[in-house]
Amino acid sequence: MYLKRLELQGFKSFAHKTVLDFDPGMTAVVGPNGSGKSNVADSLRWVMGEQSLKMLRGKKSEDVIFAGSDKKSKLSMAEVALTFDNKDRRIPLEYGEVVITRRLFRNGESEYLMNNQRVRLLDVVDALLRSGFGASNYAVIGQGTIDQMIMAGPAEVKNLVEEASGVKPYYLKREKTLRRLEQTEENLSKVSALLMEIEPRLKSLRRQAKRMEEREAIASELIGLQLQHFGQQFYVLETELGIVTDKFNQKIRVIKKLEIEISAFQTTLEKEEKQTERSDNFLDELEKKLKNLEDRKIALLEQLAEIKGKLKVESPVTKNFSEFQQSFEAILETLRADNIGEVKQKLRDLVLVFGESKNGELIKQQQELSVLIDQIVAETNEQKRVKIQLLLEEKQKKNFLTAEEKKFRVKNAELGQVKDELNSILVDKTRIDTRLEALNHEARQALGSKFDDLTPHKRADGSVDVNRISKLKHQLELAGGVDEATILEYKETEERFGYLSAQSQDLSQAVVDLRSVIEELDLIIKKQFDEAFNQISEKFVEYFRILFNGGQAKMSLLKADTESAEGMAELEDEAEKTDHIDGVKQKKAASQIVGIEIRATPPGKKLATIAALSGGERALTAIAMLCSMLACYPSPFVVLDEVDAALDEANSIRFAKILGTLAHQTQFITITHNRETMRQAHTLYGVTMGDDGISKILSLKLEKAEELVK
Numbered sequence: 001m002y003l004k005r006l007e008l009q010g011f012k013s014f015a016h017k018t019v020l021d022f023d024p025g026m027t028a029v030v031g032p033n034g035s036g037k038s039n040v041a042d043s044l045r046w047v048m049g050e051q052s053l054k055m056l057r058g059k060k061s062e063d064v065i066f067a068g069s070d071k072k073s074k075l076s077m078a079e080v081a082l083t084f085d086n087k088d089r090r091i092p093l094e095y096g097e098v099v100i101t102r103r104l105f106r107n108g109e110s111e112y113l114m115n116n117q118r119v120r121l122l123d124v125v126d127a128l129l130r131s132g133f134g135a136s137n138y139a140v141i142g143q144g145t146i147d148q149m150i151m152a153g154p155a156e157v158k159n160l161v162e163e164a165s166g167v168k169p170y171y172l173k174r175e176k177t178l179r180r181l182e183q184t185e186e187n188l189s190k191v192s193a194l195l196m197e198i199e200p201r202l203k204s205l206r207r208q209a210k211r212m213e214e215r216e217a218i219a220s221e222l223i224g225l226q227l228q229h230f231g232q233q234f235y236v237l238e239t240e241l242g243i244v245t246d247k248f249n250q251k252i253r254v255i256k257k258l259e260i261e262i263s264a265f266q267t268t269l270e271k272e273e274k275q276t277e278r279s280d281n282f283l284d285e286l287e288k289k290l291k292n293l294e295d296r297k298i299a300l301l302e303q304l305a306e307i308k309g310k311l312k313v314e315s316p317v318t319k320n321f322s323e324f325q326q327s328f329e330a331i332l333e334t335l336r337a338d339n340i341g342e343v344k345q346k347l348r349d350l351v352l353v354f355g356e357s358k359n360g361e362l363i364k365q366q367q368e369l370s371v372l373i374d375q376i377v378a379e380t381n382e383q384k385r386v387k388i389q390l391l392l393e394e395k396q397k398k399n400f401l402t403a404e405e406k407k408f409r410v411k412n413a414e415l416g417q418v419k420d421e422l423n424s425i426l427v428d429k430t431r432i433d434t435r436l437e438a439l440n441h442e443a444r445q446a447l448g449s450k451f452d453d454l455t456p457h458k459r460a461d462g463s464v465d466v467n468r469i470s471k472l473k474h475q476l477e478l479a480g481g482v483d484e485a486t487i488l489e490y491k492e493t494e495e496r497f498g499y500l501s502a503q504s505q506d507l508s509q510a511v512v513d514l515r516s517v518i519e520e521l522d523l524i525i526k527k528q529f530d531e532a533f534n535q536i537s538e539k540f541v542e543y544f545r546i547l548f549n550g551g552q553a554k555m556s557l558l559k560a561d562t563e564s565a566e567g568m569a570e571l572e573d574e575a576e577k578t579d580h581i582d583g584v585k586q587k588k589a590a591s592q593i594v595g596i597e598i599r600a601t602p603p604g605k606k607l608a609t610i611a612a613l614s615g616g617e618r619a620l621t622a623i624a625m626l627c628s629m630l631a632c633y634p635s636p637f638v639v640l641d642e643v644d645a646a647l648d649e650a651n652s653i654r655f656a657k658i659l660g661t662l663a664h665q666t667q668f669i670t671i672t673h674n675r676e677t678m679r680q681a682h683t684l685y686g687v688t689m690g691d692d693g694i695s696k697i698l699s700l701k702l703e704k705a706e707e708l709v710k
C-alpha cells in the first residue's frame, strides 16, 4: 500500500485542479517560502479526516477553501482526493485502488467519499486505522513540530510508541470493554440494589405463601375427606330412599288394586240395595193388599153375622140349615175323585132345595158371603204366601248382602291398613328427603365449588374419620382466609426477583468475563508495548548516535507512583492533559506505566534533560525517535514538513541517509529546502505561486529543484 496520487482543487492556495503522483520511496516537495508546500501537507491531513483547525492552521473550517486573490475570486468548494494503491489490501476493502475524497462547501456542507461512494468520517478513519496508520500523530509531521515528539512529555512519547507498535487498537478495544464493564457494573449494582429492596418483601410474601400452601394442603385434604364423608352419607340416604320408594310404589300398587276391588264391591252392593228397595216397596203394597183383604173380610164377616142373626130370629132356616148342613157334610163325605161330577150335582140339588126354602134368600146371601169370605181368605192366604215368599227371599238377599258387606269391609279395612302403611312409608320418605336436603345444604356449604365432584359411593374401608375432618376444619380456621392479592403479589415478586437474580447472575458473569477480557488485553498490550519499547529504545540509541555522531541517549519507562495520593493525582492530571483515549484506568492497568522519559546527551556534553538541548539538537533527537519508530514499525507513508529545517549540513546529510534507508519500507513525502534530502528523493515536485496567489505544481529534475530552492 502506498500513496499514489493527490488531487487538490480549491484547497487553500490550490485554486485549480492540481495533481501530484507519487511513487513508493521518497518524494520531495520543494519551493519558495509561502508557495503552498505546507498546504500540500495540510491537504493530506484534511482528506484523512483531520478535524483540528489548529493542525490545519486555520480558524474556521472554511479556511481550507481557496479564499480568493487579487486576480481570482474565492471558490465555494474545496476538494482533495487521495488515491492509495491497495493491491496488498491493507485497507480492508476489495479494491486495488482506494480513493478517499473530502469536500467542503462554503455553506458548511461537507462530505466524504470512498471510491465515489458517500461515507461517514468514521468509515474513513476506520479504514485508515485498519490499514495500520491514519490520523496518527506522526503520519504528517508539521512544520516546526518535529521536536514536539519529544517535548510534549513522557506520556506523549509513550503514546507515540504505542501508536507505532500497533497496540492502539487494543487500547481502543480495552477502552470499549472498560466502558462496557463500567456500564455492566453500574447495572449490576442497580440490579443488586433492587434485589436487596425486593428480598425482604419477597421473604415475607414467601412466608405468607407457604402458609397459604399449607392451608391449601389442609383444605385439599379436608375436601377429599368431606367428599368421601358426604359421598358415603349420600349413598346411605339414597339407598334408604330407594328402599322406601320401592316400598311406597309397592303400596301404591296394592292400594290401587284394593280400590279397584272395593269399587267393584260398591257397584254390586249398590245394585243389590236398589233391588232390595224395590222388594220393600212390593211388600208394602202386599201389606196394603192384605190389610184391604182383612178389612173386606171383616166387613163380610159382619154382614155374615148380620145375616146369621136374621136367620136365627126370623126363620126356621136354622133347623133346616142344620139338616142341610148335615146333608152337605154327608155329601162331602162321599166326595171322591171319581164321583166328583155326581157330588157336584147333589150339591147343586141341595142348594136348589135349600134355596127354594123361605130363608133361602138369606141363606143364598149367607152362602155367597161365605164364598166371598172364602175367596178373600184364599186370596189373603195367597197374598200371605207371596209375602212369606218375599220375606224369605228378602232374608236370603239380606244374608247375601251382609256377606258382601263383610267382604267389602274387610277390603276397606285392608285398604285403610295399607294406606296407614303408606303414610308411615311417606313419613320415612319425608324424613329421608329432609335428611338428604339438609345433607345437600351441609355438603354445599362445606364443599363449595367442589360440590360438583361429589358422587355418592359406598366406602369399602369403613367410615370416614370424622374427627380428622373436625381437626382439619379447626386447623383451617386457625390458618385464616386466602388473600388472592398476596398470592398474586408473591407470584409477581417472585417472578421479578427471579428475573433480576438471573440478570444479576448474567451481569456478574459479564463482569467476570469483561474483566478477564481486560486482563487478556492488558497482557497483550503489555507484551506488545514492552516489545515495542525495547526495540524502539534500542534503535533510538543507535540513531541518536548516528545523527549526533556519538553521544548518549536513553529511553526509560516512567511508572506511576500509585502508592501515594500525590502519585495518583499526578496520574490523573496526566491523563487529563494528554487528551487521549488512555485514561487513568488504562494507565494504571498497563503496568502502571505513565510515560517514556527521554534522556539525551550529545557528544561531549553533560546534559540530563532534553529541555536543555538546542533547537537543532531537539530536532535531531526527535528525528532519532521518529526514525527508530519507523525502522521498527514501518508506516505506509509519512509526510515530513521541513523537519530538517534546523539541521546543519552535516546532520542533514546523515538524516537524508537514514531517510533513504527507511524509504525502502516507508513512503516519504518530504517538504524540504534541504539539498541532501532532495537528493535522496525519487520524485521531486516544485511548488510555485505567482502573483495570482495560486499555487502550482511542477515536476522537477534535481538540478531544477536545487535552483528553485536557491
Ligand code: ATP
Pocket: 011, 012, 013, 031, 032, 033, 034, 035, 036, 037, 038, 039, 040, 063, 064, 065, 066, 067, 068, 143, 693
Ligand atoms: P514556507 O516555506 O515559508 O513554509 P510554504 O510553501 O509552506 O512556505 P504555505 O504555508 O504552504 O507555504 O502556504 C502559505 C500560503 O498559502 C500563503 O501565501 C497563504 O496566503 C496561502 N493560503 C493559505 N490559505 C489560503 C486560502 N484559503 N486561500 C488562498 N490562499 C491561501
